[in-house]
Amino acid sequence: PKSGSWLNAVKVVMGFLELGAAMKFISNADLVWQWGIFTKQIVLAVWVILSLMMGLYLLGKIKFPHDSDLDFIGVPRLMLSIFFISFGLYLSGGLFGRPIHGLIDSYLPPKIGQLDRSDGTNKEHFAWIDDFNEGLIQANKVNKPMFIDFTGYTCTNCRWMETNVFVDSEVQNLFNEFVLVQLFTDGGKNYRMNQQMEIDRFGTAALPFYVVLNPANQEISRFHGMDPDVKKFINFLNNSLNSHKAKDS
Numbered sequence: 001p002k003s004g005s006w007l008n009a010v011k012v013v014m015g016f017l018e019l020g021a022a023m024k025f026i027s028n029a030d031l032v033w034q035w036g037i038f039t040k041q042i043v044l045a046v047w048v049i050l051s052l053m054m055g056l057y058l059l060g061k062i063k064f065p066h067d068s069d070l071d072f073i074g075v076p077r078l079m080l081s082i083f084f085i086s087f088g089l090y091l092s093g094g095l096f097g098r099p100i101h102g103l104i105d106s107y108l109p110p111k112i113g114q115l116d117r118s119d120g121t122n123k124e125h126f127a128w129i130d131d132f133n134e135g136l137i138q139a140n141k142v143n144k145p146m147f148i149d150f151t152g153y154t155c156t157n158c159r160w161m162e163t164n165v166f167v168d169s170e171v172q173n174l175f176n177e178f179v180l181v182q183l184f185t186d187g188g189k190n191y192r193m194n195q196q197m198e199i200d201r202f203g204t205a206a207l208p209f210y211v212v213l214n215p216a217n218q219e220i221s222r223f224h225g226m227d228p229d230v231k232k233f234i235n236f237l238n239n240s241l242n243s244h245k246a247k248d249s
Helices: 005-033 040-058 075-095 132-142 156-164 169-175 191-202 230-248
Strands: 114-116 125-127 146-151 179-184 209-213 219-224
Touching: 005 040, 040 075, 132 146, 132 179, 146 191, 169 230, 179 191, 191 209, 209 230, 219 230
Parallel strands: 146 179
Antiparallel strands: 114 125, 146 209, 209 219
């Protein structure tokens, strides 16, 4: 096909998409530097606005200086506009507390230091300890194994696990039996020490990386990386608990 107004429309839509991607990377910088500006709600709101603007632009309701007048709206353009408007409306539900797909949610900034329970309420949540030594002291105090989540502010796979696996009701029931420790390796408190610990002690720099230690600071088991099979993660937690109880008895 010859170049024309359609090519300009492609450039404009791509520009909107680049703005959406830019929000993801800006929010990563915000997390690492802990500005607290580009939060999950802010990024989600921008994505909603951009999606709706793309849909309205393709319908000819928004016009830029280099755009030509639309004599008619073709089927492909109409379908794309419906898709972007529908996507924007779907995302808008997340602004009011409605859950959105885990794949999308994994690209949004996380709620640092807490994990909401699977019943959807904000009143109860799992609190994570962000210091290894504090976690070890707590593990000895309550005689529970310590579940360590080596994670990163900019780690999309980490967010995927948090929004798709950690929210499973059986996983959350098992989490009650652990002291939960979350160690960031790319920013925040003691991140260099956390990073070096993961490399020197456990021989990996991969994220996410999960390891269970007993109160005596001995490794019980480990779980590498992102895995969509929730049952594997549940088995990992169960085996860790059984090993701890067997040794404790």
